Amino acid sequence: MIDDLIIEFDKGLKVLFAKPKGSRPRPDLHIEDAELTPDEKKRTVELMRVNHTGEVCAQALYSGQLLFNPRGEGAESLKKASKEEIDHLNWCNTRIHELGGKTSLLNPIWYTGSFLMGSFASMLGEKYNLGFLAETERQVTQHLKGHLDKISKNDLKTNKILEVMADDEEQHAIKAKELGGIDLPRKIKKVMSLTSKLMTTLSAKI
Known part of the structure; x- marks a missing residue:
């Protein structure tokens, strides 16, 4: 267990301080950057900072969820999702x-x-683990789609990134449910939602 924690600590340092290296190219590479007003640019930076923090949290969540359940179909799903989230972190x-x-x-x-x-x-076991993953991804998908309504429609590059991210997150949630993830109690969902709101509010500014 000590060795596992050391490995996780090293992984955390890389997520937080090293430049992320994704496996997929950015989905907006073929799109030219638009001329944004200072206010539009400021707003986009704040929202993307929130999304970046969300992806940092995703890496931590997956690492924690794999700590006591490193094997099985559910674990493989978590590993696949984690790899795709590295792409999001990079973008x-x-x-x-x-x-x-x-x-x-x-x-x-x-x-x-x-x-x-x-x-x-x-x-808590694989069913709760997958249920937690499904609910997390559901909330993140909702959150990303909300950002699509807030970012300037002229900013085609950022919008394209968020669209692909939202599609990925939605698929992660569906897969977790298919593998047997349970529906979490309402109180747990509420706590997760409140924690997310606190994170988004603070990370947008700091």
Whole structure:
């Protein structure tokens, strides 16, 4: 277990401080950048910083969820989702810097909290683990689609990134349900939603 924790600590440092390397090219590469007003650019940077933090949290959640359930079909689904989320992390990171922004200074805090939440879900067993994954992805999909309504329609590059991310997250949720993920109790969903709102509010500004 000590060796596993050391490996996870190293993985966390890479997620937080190393440049992410995805396996898929950015979906907006063929789209030219638009002229955005200062307000539009500022708004997009804030929203993409939130999305970047969400992807940092996703990596922590998956790592925690795999800690006590490293094998089986559910684990393989988590590993596949984690790999795709690295792509999202890369896309958000590069888009933020293209627009002259910075990622959230609070990411280490969110990573730690998400890892602990994922570890707790992992200890409850695979059905709860997959249920937690499904609910997380459902909330993230809803969150991304909400951002599509807030970002300037002229910003085709950012919109394309978010569309692909939302599709990926939705598929992760569907797969987790298919593998036997249970519907979480309403109170747990509420806590997850409140935690997400706190994260989005703070990471947008800090």
